[in-house]
Amino acid sequence: MRAAFLPGGSRVDLREVPDPTPGHGQVLLATKASTICGSDLRAIYREHLGEGPEAYQGVVGGHEPAGLVIAVGTGVERITVGDRVVVYHISGCGQCDECRAGYQISCTGTGRAAYGWQRDGGHADLLLAEERDLLVLPESLTYLDGAVVACGFGTAYEALCRVDVSGRDRVLVTGLGPVGCAVGLLAKAMGSPLVVGTDPSPERRALALDLGAVDVAVSGADDDLDALLDGPGGGAEVAVDCSGNGRGQLTALRHTRRWGRVALVGEGGQLSVDVSEVLIHRQLTVHGSWVTSTGRMSELLTNLARWGLHPERLVSDTFGITEAAKAYEVADAATGGKVGITWPDDDAPVADRP
Structure with a gap:
């Protein structure tokens, strides 16, 4: 699969890497939309801070993804193949008080890993996620809506x-x-x-x-x-x-x-x-106020559908994965709205598609 990495110095490195396989409790997504956050620009794209939650570990970039479930591992019960999902971008330990309250962003366990920072994120054709980090998109919301919710709207x-x-x-x-x-x-x-x-x-x-x-x-x-x-x-x-x-x-x-x-x-x-x-x-x-919880994000998705409010209206520019470098350049100029990387349906990965 194609995947974008952020080596610092305002560069994007597009590589071919092996397709991931879901393990126990994991879900494989065909990425459909993955937007760019200001924190990615500030702390990774321009330079690597390398400290605390902003310690970039050389993984696939992008912490605002949404996609289509194409395969599930053993032990997955709530999410099924064919679900359209948004990824809560912090995968916590699941055991600390913060995680149990749904605020994985504030996880105090040693297993805390942010997508696009300490584990592979959404700037790739395929994304491996934990089932507990996924929220199903209401039918009226688009993949791009979901990507914008994943961090900014949440x-x-x-x-x-x-x-x-x-x-x-x-x-x-x-x-x-x-x-x-x-x-x-x-x-x-x-x-x-x-x-x-x-x-x-x-x-x-x-x-x-x-x-x-x-x-x-x-x-x-x-x-x-x-x-x-x-x-x-x-x-x-x-x-x-x-x-x-x-x-x-x-x-x-x-x-x-x-x-x-x-x-x-x-x-x-x-x-x-x-x-x-x-x-x-x-x-x-x-x-x-630092990001949000999975419970609050679920509430937000329901309300957006009820209000008829589409977060994708903030997106001013979209690019394909092969244009990831241009997407980051436009986002870093900070003269427009949100910038997204998207995958049209006819260009989606075919592995294990329903």
């Missing part, structure tokens, strides 16, 4: 659930990349009457508006936000930072109204804040 939904967003809440989103746009789309679906977005990039502000992810998009200047969010107490009831930048994080905190709720989602950045003035005296509730 992360956005978890953050909004943490801050308990509803129709009573105006929402401020700082950082209008794919995750920020997902936050905006989901906040609207969950009832928010106003979503305001900030991003220094005019291209990303324009894209967020075109997608309908935000009602208003500004560069982030304090005066602009004060004018937009001048309700009782000033500021939005809910803010979600997706920038991963200290300046964006501080903007989110400063422009949340008294007794408001904030979720910090964007990875990275250094934040310096006057704790008394910004947090304590204004009675803010601040959540650090």
